[in-house]
Amino acid sequence: MFNIAYRMLGSVAEAEDVVQDAFLRWHGADQSKIATPPAWLTKVVTNLCLTRLSSARARREQYVGPWLPEPVPTADGALGPLETVEQRELVSLGVLVVLERLTPPERAVFVLREAFGHQHREIAEILDIDEAHSRQLHSRARRHVADARKRFPADRARHEEIVRRFLDATLRGDVKGLEQFLADDVVSWADGGGKVTAARRPIVGKAKVLRYMLGFQRRPELKEISAEIAEINGQPAWVLSWNHMTAVFVAEMEGERVAALRAILNPDKLRAVTNWRPV
Structure with missing residues (x-):
């Protein structure tokens, strides 16, 4: 949950707050009616992040000087496995900066698809959109991020x-x-x-x-x-x-x-x- 929230928000503190809110909702829910807890929690975390992103843009416009994501030491696996070039580039500051320019739905689709491998059918259910719309959002997001990904060395x-x-x-x-x-x-x-x-x-x-x-x-x-x-x-x-x-x-x-x-x-x-x- 933290890994999704951090990639969505670029902020350790906000990601931790989202995880805490998600757990509160989990404990307040009728868990017997939740068929797939991971999917339920992914949906809750993603939507909590979407709400925060809508207000974050206004706050960051008032930020003093350039706004950059919060850095995270990753040698100990804090952001999950980073064994491939693709996994490392998706949490790089360069890519996270570009993600700030996406609309909140574009960012959500990109993170869920690229970083966590969700199918568009699953993403559509998480975001309450149709599958075709998910594919369209993903395509737009990939075009925006393409240049930043080219700058990540393979060696x-x-x-x-x-x-x-x-x-x-x-x-x-x-x-x-x-x-x-x-x-x-x-x-x-x-x-x-x-x-x-x-x-x-x-x-x-x-x-x-x-x-x-x-x-x-x-x-x-x-x-x-x-x-x-x-x-x-x-x-x-x-x-x-x-x-x-x-x-x-x-x-x-x-x-x-x-x-x-x-x-x-x-x-x-x-x-x-x-x-x-x-x-």
């Missing part, structure tokens, strides 16, 4: 190697090293939520992102930073800690170069990461 070891070298170049202030990793049209997003200093607009282009990364390297707290590579949402990412603060940086690849950099600094979104490791 996991090579991806991690590039992320490690990119982190090393950043911490050393290696200009030439950073230049070789950044795509010409690279874009950097930072989610501070108004609670931590962060760029409130995307930084676009190699030159500007390079200056941003070098500026980060010159910050005095860098001397106190603890840095490591961890699996976050199915892909290698930086986890940085300093002065009881934590930040997660996820590099989205296009070939051998970083095409997008997503930084989550809002402490409200890092509970799953800070609980996973001592800070």
